[in-house]
Amino acid sequence: MTRIAIVGVAGRMGRTLVNAVAQDAGTTLAGGVVEPGSSLVGADLGELAGLGKLGVGAVESLAVIVDDFDVLIDFTAPQVTLANLAFCAEHGKRIVIGTTGLSDAELDELDGYRDRLPMMFAPNMSVGVNLTLKLLETAAKALGDEGYDIEVIEAHHRHKVDAPSGTALKMGEVVADSLGRSLKEHGVFERVGQCGPRRADEIGFSTVRAGDIVGEHTVMFATEGERIEITHKASSRMTFAKGAVRAARWLADRDNGRYDMLDVLDLK
Ligand SMILES: NC(=O)C1=CN([C@@H]2O[C@H](COP(=O)(O)OP(=O)(O)OC[C@H]3O[C@@H](n4cnc5c(N)ncnc54)[C@H](OP(=O)(O)O)[C@@H]3O)[C@@H](O)[C@H]2O)C=CC1
Numbered sequence: 001m002t003r004i005a006i007v008g009v010a011g012r013m014g015r016t017l018v019n020a021v022a023q024d025a026g027t028t029l030a031g032g033v034v035e036p037g038s039s040l041v042g043a044d045l046g047e048l049a050g051l052g053k054l055g056v057g058a059v060e061s062l063a064v065i066v067d068d069f070d071v072l073i074d075f076t077a078p079q080v081t082l083a084n085l086a087f088c089a090e091h092g093k094r095i096v097i098g099t100t101g102l103s104d105a106e107l108d109e110l111d112g113y114r115d116r117l118p119m120m121f122a123p124n125m126s127v128g129v130n131l132t133l134k135l136l137e138t139a140a141k142a143l144g145d146e147g148y149d150i151e152v153i154e155a156h157h158r159h160k161v162d163a164p165s166g167t168a169l170k171m172g173e174v175v176a177d178s179l180g181r182s183l184k185e186h187g188v189f190e191r192v193g194q195c196g197p198r199r200a201d202e203i204g205f206s207t208v209r210a211g212d213i214v215g216e217h218t219v220m221f222a223t224e225g226e227r228i229e230i231t232h233k234a235s236s237r238m239t240f241a242k243g244a245v246r247a248a249r250w251l252a253d254r255d256n257g258r259y260d261m262l263d264v265l266d267l268k
């Protein structure tokens, strides 16, 4: 039985993760961490997640539960995640990271831990999105050099703090890699005013933030006369949480290394 701790346990994903662990026969909920000083310290994690009492209380530091868990699941914010990664490396733990919005420097720092512990890092843990990445590889190879314009469009809830979403960036990267392009060079993240006509080789990004949209991503391949749209729509955070719990179980038997959800799903 893999013992799971959840950091950011009072957040949207944190509460959903408590539900996902409770439904999973191969894992047990060992603890949950809230922000230091939070009024939720001591709150029962089951009650936080709307499940009724589970008998596990929220703590304000990983150090309090260091002997209780095997794998940490972290869906928080970049600097919080990096601090937790350092803690896990130091204490021989494993970590599943869903946090998005890391800067290039933060991504380099994260990558520096690849040989120090088993870590799984993915901007989207749903099976559907990860299968979509494979479809995009095929579509980009077939269409990208044939005069099809490529645009990535994403929509999320009003509370999301990073843009474009980690998933949209990953989709853009997959498309760019498949075409031998660099996203740094070919990605276009803003069009405003007299920005001129579209370059044939650009990969454009558009962002919507509205209401309670859980997460929607479309990659459009458009030419004169037709367009293909590959779309994924998440209607419940449970799809991400179930993926994260599956990843935690999978990671429990892995050697040190940096893995992603395609490794977990055996889609590489
Ligand atoms: N990979 C994937 O499949 C998915 C990734 N995400 C990503 O996960 C992240 C979180 O998303 P979401 O749950 O919607 O965001 P929330 O803001 O709802 O949750 C983040 C939580 O982290 C808590 N937190 C902040 N600092 C600390 C700390 N030092 N110690 C403990 N907890 C802390 C926050 O507490 P407080 O409320 O007190 O600030 C909050 O409860 C985002 O980066 C998002 O993009 C989201 C969905 C799927």
Ligand SMILES: O=C(O)C1=N[C@H](C(=O)O)C[C@H](O)C1
Pocket: 100, 123, 124, 156, 160, 164, 165, 166, 167, 168, 214, 215, 216
């Ligand atoms: O913040 C969210 O909610 C989500 N974030 C992830 C991202 O940035 O790609 C994944 C998912 O779409 C939900």
